[in-house]
Amino acid sequence: MLREVLTHSAEETIAFGRALTELLTPPKLVLLRGDLGAGKTTLVKGIAAAFEAAAEEDVTSPTFTLVHEYRGARANLYHIDLYRVDTPRELETLGLDDLRSEGSILLIEWGEKFPRLLRARDVEISLEREGESGRKIRVCC
């Protein structure tokens, strides 16, 4: 299955994230791919809101803490940023496997650096810049 859209603002990307609930029913491991500033974290705002796990404005980048947890009525979301994680050993210390459960959705930025996560992923969403505020978003699973 492949879905592709072009958004023209952060708000449109958030709205697209809100529309992904059916595709992302837990349990899921989702890789979010795209350059710095592509809109991965912005997309998570919409996903978290739709699962009633967090308000859009409360979703911020887990750049330093690496994992943000949002417990919601419809799913437990774990938003993970592996930009600063360099080795498989460091990845293991995060214990991501322990977060995987019936009710959980792992949304992972920069996870494609690790073959193990590429193999384990259920869904992949890639974001690509098109000009200043255009983003081509592709969903595949």
Ligand SMILES: Nc1ncnc2c1ncn2[C@@H]1O[C@H](COP(=O)(O)OP(=O)(O)OP(=O)(O)O)[C@@H](O)[C@H]1O
């Ligand atoms: N169409 C769009 N979709 C998403 N974000 C957009 C769009 N147009 C402009 N932006 C802006 O681009 C930025 C995207 O930042 P965001 O933190 O979501 O990127 P990211 O992919 O998570 O980057 P990083 O890898 O650094 O974590 C935001 O400032 C957002 O307002």
Ligand SMILES: [Mg+2]
């Ligand atoms: Mg981000």
